[in-house]
Amino acid sequence: MTVVGALRDAGLAPDDSPRRLAEYSYDASNYxxxxxxxxFPRDEREVAQALAVCHRHRTPVTARGGGTSMAGNxxxxxxxxxxxxxxxxxxDVDEQARTxxxxAGVVLTALRAAVLEATGSRLTFAPDPSSQSRACLGGAVGNDACGNHSVQYGRTADHVVELALVTSDGLRLTATRSGVRxxxxxxxxxxxRAEHLExxxxALTADHLAEFRTELGRIPRQVSGYHLRHLLPEEGFDVARALVGSEGTCAVITSVTVGLVPRAQRTSLIVAGYADIVDAxxxxxxLLRHSPSAVEGVDRVIVETMRVRRGADAVAELPAGSAWLFIEVEETGESDGAATALIDDLRRDGHIVDLRQVRDPGERADLWRVREDGAGLSSQLIDPETGDTITTWPGxxxxxxxxxxxxxxLAEFRELLDRHGLTGVMYGHFGAGCMHIRIDFDLRSTAGRDVFRSFCTDAAHLVVAHGGSLSGEHGDGRARSEFLPIMYTPRMLAAFDRFAALWDPRGILAPGGLRAPRPMDADLALAGAGEHPAQSCIGVGRCRTATGGVMCPSFRATGDEKDSTRGRARVLQEFIRGDLPTAADWRSAEVTESLELCLACKACSSDCPTGVDMAAYKSEFLHHRYARxxxxxAHYTLGLLPLWLRITPHVAxxxxxxxxxxAGALGARLGGVTTDRALPEFASAAQLRAELARVPSTVNHSGGPAEVILFVDSFTRGLRPAVAGAAARVLGAAHSSVTCSADHCCGLTHITTGRLGAARRTLRRTADHLDAxxxxxxxxxxxxxxxxxxxxxxxxxLPRLLDDDVARxxxxxIRSAATHLGALAAEGRAPSWxxxxxxxAVVVQTHCHEYAAFGNRVQRASLTALGVPSVVEAxxxxxxxxxxxxxxxxxxxxxAIAEQALAPALRDHPEVPVLTDGFSCTTQVHHLEAxxxxxHILELLDPDPQEE
Structure with a gap:
């Protein structure tokens, strides 16, 4: 019997479908x-059952949380x-015990939120890696994660109290700070088993006292290898902390008890600009003499990439320089005393070019987001000089x-990059001496992979020569375990092997990384793979977050990797590789299933740090999938809606x-349309004529010269003509002349259903018309x-599909209504209310496409500029x-997606006007609260609204 059959016989539900295997063949590494x-075990009992079965079958087991490992763990x-x-x-949260x-599967931000709620914001869990919004506690323990505040709070190992474990053969143990039980x-x-292990x-410790004391714990971020110094007598025989950083090779962690620390009530953020990263x-x-709580650095290229990808206002104003340090200090009083002293020292003795203290909370959040998205942003860099894209990789x-x-x-490291003909972008935990450096390796070609191996070997010798560690946070995994003999003596390596074998004698847990390492250039994902934009997904997993931004709404609804942007990208990558059963067939069941719940909302094109645009990939796939x-x-009913809307005004x-x-409900069902929500009413031709008739004389329909062009789209013409009238009246009052264009279409529904030929024809006509x-x-x-x-x-x-000067x-x-109104307000020409x-106050539901194309602040910024005191964003x-x-x-x-933000906002603000510029959003509000x-914002500003 196969292991899959044995797991099913044990009452478990293993998934060995090709689509599922594709999703889990990758993490955030090169492998x-x-x-x-x-x-997907539901509890510790199922973990134990699974391990017992796999142990009998000698089948390897890898435990996984958020799948954000950059080392292949x-x-x-x-x-x-x-x-x-x-x-x-x-x-459990015990405020008195501070634990x-x-x-193990809890996301770190969810753990921190629970602690804050339970302790009245008095305590927190300190480790805060940049991936904390999707990385899980078990992974943080497995890799000994640190984070932005490790200067003050250290590593995960410094906060672990107990670990609940399941051994490789299915026994349940608890590792404590003084042993095992x-x-x-x-x-x-x-x-x-516990007695035997102790x-x-x-005995292991007694045999290696010298090595544990001299080779381990030499620097703050020595994460490479096993943390066996915690077994020393002076450490209290701390088995729990000895297992931190073991990368899943000793046991599967099922739950963790951690220590909590007081939460900083007030901090100051100083941003220092430097000529380059070495000066920083x-x-x-x-800086460390001032006991800062964080010292983080970013390179100019990352900042410029953020601005290009998310808009110029996505990054707060930075001081002059080409590299920056974000320095946070805790303030104990009402004054900025600690910050002032640090600033004085920097100005007198530092290497700064410029400096700024950032007090606005929004600006501070923006700056920290640049740092947190460093791994993703630096993977697809925009060269600030040329505008070219530079693809970089971990390793x-x-x-x-x-x-x-x-x-x-770092100075010697840059010389090493030059010798190998490579470019690297640097960012990371300067205060802890831990640098994240992504490099433009060529992992597709044999020659490029030879350079990859040669460079990493030289880099390992370089960091060891400087008394450093191969890994300072992410673990060794498949990326660096092969190089451990450069860092440690044979006796220390023998102790590592003996420690792991005591826990897992058969070696079935996470082989290929820290235990029984594979060559660092084996199993590379790009080796032999063709090129496709879907490969821009590198697995950072921001699409798996539960809060913040919009991406990915379907994952937030189901919690299934299948429904994350990353999961879809991985299935597409396997499809491109030709490694799915139906890879040669555009009717691929695996890809079709993976894309089924993609809303094509385009939030990923903005929120994903690597710029994955799953809506575009879905459109391309559907184009091939349904060719002839x-x-x-639904593709014939909803997908051709603009066509039907040319007919419906005459029979509305x-x-x-x-x-x-x-009969109507039956027709809807036959057309693939749900009957669980009310369909919007179609507007008559008379309604549209009546609305456009009540416009100022400044508005014309002749297509002549004008100060602004008003484009009335198919949805507005056919489903809510009142908005068309409001738009004409508001713009007519604000401009000396307005041309109203109401006879063309953008082809959106053609694009979302993969009719790319029809979309290009529609866009061609519209682009030529608007260009004139x-x-x-x-x-x-x-x-x-x-x-x-x-x-x-x-x-x-338009420019993506037509790619010519007219389209560009x-x-x-093009401006959305909110964008244009904000521009008018900035010019002192804001329409009157x-x-x-x-x-x-206004509750705002920003349309996802507007969020992606025009910026996540466009609605708030425009309403604020127009004088609305309180803007509640759903x-x-x-x-x-x-x-x-x-x-x-x-x-x-x-x-379920509506319950993520919109429905709660409506319930919490029952008497507040609801702003929904998007027609989809308008119909959802009606569905939720008939x-x-x-x-629409133009309806709120309409100087001559119709009586309701």
């Missing part, structure tokens, strides 16, 4: 290893145990030295009556698009996203 099966042959799906509870206990005292086999671990490193010893991104040695190490084939029914009244009958519309002097004037999804399509998809010219002129004053997808929420079969997911309209 690809296909497992035999993936299992979360992938492996055999069975992968994903503990993040079900084992993510915070079990918290949580299951059976988790269940009545389990005789576990008691015997005896053997003490030279100031670290000076030597995590070495550490003593902070006082950092500058000299029968399509899903009888059609609307029909849609409210059983000019200002009074023949110059290019703004084109204001009423529907934000159509604005985003003309802004982003038109794209540059009906009644003379703005509403006191940050997240509404759940409808074009045709997704109206397609039969998507009802449960659409409703009778409470979602309004």
């Amino acid at each position: 690809r290893v296909v497992p035999t099966a993936v299992l 979360a992938i492996g042959t055999g069975v992968v145990l994903d503990l993040s799906r079900h084992m993510h509870a915070v079990l 918290a206990t949580a299951q 059976a988790t269940d005292p009545h389990d005789a086999a576990a008691r015997a 005896t053997e671990l003490r 490193a030279r100031d670290v010893p000076l 030597w991104e995590d070495a550490a030295v003593r902070p006082e040695n950092l500058a000299d190490y 084939r029968l399509r899903p029914r 009244r009888p059609l609307n009556r029909l849609m409210g009958t059983r 519309l000019r200002g009074p002097d023949g110059g290019e004037v703004p084109i204001v698009v009423v529907e934000p999804s159509c604005a985003a399509t003309l802004r982003e998809e 010219r038109v794209s540059a002129r 009906p009644g003379g004053s703005p509403p006191e 940050t997240g997808c509404c759940g409808v996203a074009g045709d997704f929420g109206f397609t039969a079969g998507h009802e449960r997911v659409a409703d 009778g409470r309209p979602g309004r």
